[in-house]
Amino acid sequence: MANQLPYLTGFGGHFETEAVAGALPKGRNSPQRPAFGLYAEQVSGSAFTAPRHENRRSWLYRMRPTADHRPFTPYQGASLFAPGTSDAPLAPNRLRWDPPASLADDADFIDGLVTMMANRDPASLEGVAIHLYRATRSMTDRLFVNADGELLLIPQSGTLHLFTEMGRMEVAPGWIALIPRGIRFRVDIEGEARGYVAENHGAMFRLPDLGPIGSNGLANPRDFQSPVAAFENVDRPCEVIQKYLGSLWTTTLDHSPLDVVAWHGNLAPFRYELARFNTIGTVSFDHPDPSIFTVLTSPSDTPGRANADFVIFPPRWMVGEDTFRPPWFHRNVMSEAMGLIHGDYDAKAEGFRPGGLSLHNLMSGHGPDVDSWRKASEAELRPVKIEGTMAFMVESCWPYRPTAFALQHAQSDYDLAWADFPKAQLPQ
Template sequence: MGVLQYQSGFGNEFASEDPRCPGALPEGQNNPQRCPYGLYAEQLSGTAFTAPRSRNLRSWLYRIRPSVLHRPFAPVRHDGLRADWDEQPPNPNQLRWRPFEVPGAGAEAVDFVGGLRTVCGAGDPRMRRGLAVLVYLCNASMRDCCLQDADGDLLIVPQQGELHITTEFGKMDVAPNEICVIQQGMRFSVDVQGPSRGYILEVFDNHFELPDLGPIGANGLANARDFLSPVAWFEDRAVDGDGFRVLNKYQGRLFEAHQAHSAFDVAAWHGNYAPFKYPLARFMAVNAVAFDHCDPSIFTVLTCPSGKPGTATADFVIFPPRWAVQEHTFRPPYYHRNCMSEFMGLIAGRYEAKEEGFAPGGATLHSMMTPHGPDAQCFAAASAAPLRPERVADATQAFMFESSLGLSVTKWGEETCQKLDHDYYKCWQGLQKHFDPKWKPDH
């Protein structure tokens, strides 16, 4: 296909057609009696039909065959997707994982779906409430198959290896330090070129949206124009013997149906419900320039709101390269206990609050009201550092999935993966008492 093309904007009403089929988009109506080129009209709805216009999400797809043309779905065993939140007893401790193991180039072939593993989460997709945090660990491309998630949206964060994603809406290439969102019900396939690893935030209720800017004003954080959606691309490809598989994640389980053609046969589409990608380097960071420490909410890229105002089911937050210039302030993240759950991952570099032990491809989980903050080494260095303007996090990209829900860790995350660092708590044990009852101010 050559260099991929994209459409710019977040939540836009896009119109796109494959240049091989000029005029494939019907004019004047969505569902004509006969579509151009003998295509079928099909709507994909992301919200209820009667959702307010400002929040109503849907797209019309004009495809060679309707997506209903498949054999019945049947269950497929996939232990990695298992998400029984009561399988393990609750664990309020600070948790850290060493880098999750990726199957090597010479190992048994594992594709994107086969390499999905649920680490933690909460809620129930049947009730459209909650989330799951997963990792993908793969070394092979998906062949003659696609995945659709009937449970919710997938926010995918590559850490190692570029993903070449084909969707019903077109193609996207997503590299480390970029993210993409495949929304509920959208079918997609992932090609990789060797060992690949990354993180996924799956939300069951609502969709991801840009956070309100409030006093920040009109500009800052993630700008809508930097989000990119694919342009229409189709393949009219038959697959012998019903050999194309449609994998369906439904109520936390995996199912498959077979059909005799590629699922990616959409020649044109229009609407505001589409997959998208975003380069994290485009994020415009906001920071304090006088004193004190702004809350990490100023680093929110996308949010999935809950029904409680100002409280998210999940936020996607990054800690990008930036300047630190505060006066008379302890600049690293302060020690805190939070009413939110914080799952952190590291794409590249060394996170400024914990430069040892937290490695790219690994993760941490600080559950609600469990105390955490900089390790002893970071505290000592930052307490004595000269407070001149300083670059922070160069060549580093850390992120956080933050949630108002209490997250349970799966058996895979706590035991099977064998990557849990049981010595994590020791990074704080070197913190010393500095209290001096005779202390007096310098002036």
């Protein structure tokens, strides 16, 4: 993707940026008289008393305060976005979906969202929801803000042109972008765009600890990019759609609220190119747990148990001896929602397509299908490079509950992927 926009580099760093010289005050966070009559506003992504290394907030200097809006009323669009999950008893079945063919043909990013699964009430400040999107036109004179959690955008096809309160970002397939809770943004596209959204209601995504890996590896902080200040000076009606406590609401302003002229702080949107992930693996035998592929993690209150992990399976060398190289058969206390950006996934021979989705909830047995198992079992174990693929997983300690739409559109024969395994033959 052409990098035409300027960016600030680093993860969680304290940035300062201004679109108009002199708009950013020096030495004072909230002066009595900000330059040019701007309004000082702090946006906090963590509690005021959070430990310093976890405290996230930024000061925005804007043309109008965000407090200036009329009452919100229920939003009547996006009927498949945040509809709530099914209350019926959920069978412990593995589920998989083809890329949905029934999404709207004429929708922007918001109306093109469909919720597939979720696992906690957003009011609990825990859990994660998984959405798909299909957008065929840009958002015009309206924008979105999510009070329920931060949004991890994972494009599968088509570039997203994001205009946030804190600046602009371009996000193509092979990149991800994160929009913090409460930050307003607009999505422009050219043609059609499809992809995934992980909505994190819990602790903010952060880089995982490296432990015995040491100081280098996985996602490096320097590869994350945040936007420089950019603003709109537009005085015409603009709709604001807000997600709040699981429902969608709308109000209309007489101006664009993307009017932040300068900002500083360590709470900001960012983007990251997945190809920059430094994959770690074995050079002897077996292979480590998939936690070595964690890009971002949202911890829970239980140490070592993630509210949500964003994990990728990128191109990589496989060199281990005396091992079964695809993911082994396993049952896991964590629940796994998996998507495919492009290529083939090495544990499934067919049926898992780019733009599709699968769900293996806690303690459901899963692993390679028969063809993948047979091929891997008979393979000559020489160094081989897995290329031309990018799959991801949003793993959570909370079991996912699919929506009614998801249950109606799941593949009916997914369980057959594990049929016809030959029985082991013991010695007589």
